[in-house]
Amino acid sequence: MTIVFYLIAAITIAGALAAMLLKSTVHCALALTIAFAGLAVQFLELDAQFAGFAQILVYIGAVAILVVFAILLTRGSEAPKGGVFSKSWPAGLAIAAMVFAVLGWAVLSSTSVLPNETAKPTVSVLEIGNALMGRYVLPLEIIAVLLTSALIGAVIVAKHEKGSAK
Amino acid sequence: MIGHVTALQGYLLLAAVLFAIGLAGALTRRNAILVLIGIELMLNAANLNLIAFWRYGPHPEALTGMMFAIFSIAVAAAEAAVGLGLVIHIYRFTQTTDLGQMNRMKG
Numbered sequence: 001m002t003i004v005f006y007l008i009a010a011i012t013i014a015g016a017l018a019a020m021l022l023k024s025t026v027h028c029a030l031a032l033t034i035a036f037a038g039l040a041v042q043f044l045e046l047d048a049q050f051a052g053f054a055q056i057l058v059y060i061g062a063v064a065i066l067v068v069f070a071i072l073l074t075r076g077s078e079a080p081k082g083g084v085f086s087k088s089w090p091a092g093l094a095i096a097a098m099v100f101a102v103l104g105w106a107v108l109s110s111t112s113v114l115p116n117e118t119a120k121p122t123v124s125v126l127e128i129g130n131a132l133m134g135r136y137v138l139p140l141e142i143i144a145v146l147l148t149s150a151l152i153g154a155v156i157v158a159k160h161e162k163g164s165a166k
Numbered sequence: 167m168i169g170h171v172t173a174l175q176g177y178l179l180l181a182a183v184l185f186a187i188g189l190a191g192a193l194t195r196r197n198a199i200l201v202l203i204g205i206e207l208m209l210n211a212a213n214l215n216l217i218a219f220w221r222y223g224p225h226p227e228a229l230t231g232m233m234f235a236i237f238s239i240a241v242a243a244a245e246a247a248v249g250l251g252l253v254i255h256i257y258r259f260t261q262t263t264d265l266g267q268m269n270r271m272k273g
Contacts, residue, residue: 005173009180016184016207020191025199032203035184039210042177043235046221051213051235058239063206063246070199070250074257085194086266092193100186107178108171121226131229139233143240150244154251160258 005045012038023084025071033064047121050128177218185211198256198263202249209242 015034022028036059043052132140171179188207195201213235220231257263
């Protein structure tokens with residue numbers, strides 16, 4: 001493992017922790033952006049340039065902005081009275097710790113030696129485009145329909161209806 | 167044991183940490199938007215796993231893991247849009263995003 005991996009991993013984990021622990025919701029959204037950026041850099045480190053830039057465009061460019069919009073539209077930036085964590089937080093923390101323990105144990109104790117440690121895959125955008133238009137054309141079309149219907153659905157759900165709103 | 171962490175194991179451990187953080191946040195935060203943020207973190211951890219297995223797997227030229235990750239990113243974007251739309255809509259009726267106070271299904 002290189003020092004770059006450890007540095008970016010530390011930044012990513014710090015961003016994720018801050019996103020889940022900070023009191024102000026807007027600060028949480030900004031910390032979340034740091035975590036997303038760290039993950040994008042990890043994707044680039046893994047020679048997955050296309051996925052890395054898609055991560056930057058989709059998560060930092062769209063999802064983070066959506067989250068900030070939602071926070072500002074719902075007055076979620078004001079700190080709630082009864083604390084930011086629910087009353088049953090020890091149970092949630094214990095469940096998460098147990099999940100991490102199982103995952104970590106499985107990763108560290110697995111004996112499967114992967115053969116391809118050094119070979120660096122060179123993937124051009126041309127190959128990705130050919131794969132998307134060839135072998136993966138059906139998933140691509142399904143994703144297109146899903147995105148369209150999800151965005152129309154989101155607009156309809158969030159639309160302000162004069163008759164029914166209080 | 168820690169001294170012999172391979173590159174793949176390092177990435178998988180990072181993904182496990184991020185997944186645990188997201189799960190803890192989704193289970194313990196009271197704000198509905200922050201629960202959605204926790205879910206996004208978990209999805210991102212899964213994406214990191216997919217990319218890491220693609221990079222260190224036997225056939226990276228087949229692009230399978232990378233395509234999985236790209237489609238997963240697209241699905242996550244749709245999920246975020248619908249989820250936040252729902253939160254905004256619920257906020258209009260209840261005037262709150264506190265999950266402890268959203269305790270009735272009638273609008």
